[in-house]
Amino acid sequence: MPLAIVASAITIINLPFGYWRAQTKRFSAVWFLAVHLPIPLIVIVRTLGDIGWHLQTFPLLAGAYLLGQYLGDRLYQRYGGKRQ
Numbered sequence: 001m002p003l004a005i006v007a008s009a010i011t012i013i014n015l016p017f018g019y020w021r022a023q024t025k026r027f028s029a030v031w032f033l034a035v036h037l038p039i040p041l042i043v044i045v046r047t048l049g050d051i052g053w054h055l056q057t058f059p060l061l062a063g064a065y066l067l068g069q070y071l072g073d074r075l076y077q078r079y080g081g082k083r084q
Helices: 003-022 029-036 038-049 055-080
Strands: none
Touching: 003 029, 003 038, 003 055, 038 055
């Protein structure tokens, strides 16, 4: 599977977690879960996408992770309410 598709999937996976994170108190246990629970899903996507664990893939996929978290936060701010 191409790297761009895997990066897109990672961004989409992180949208609801970013939305959830925006509703929680920063650095609380729930905030920690909202940030870290998608990681096993990302490992599964990487494995199913057969892109390997090459060092050059990490910046793009880390950026996709952060983008999904950020966009989920922005969606919450726009449609869900105020940030904690």
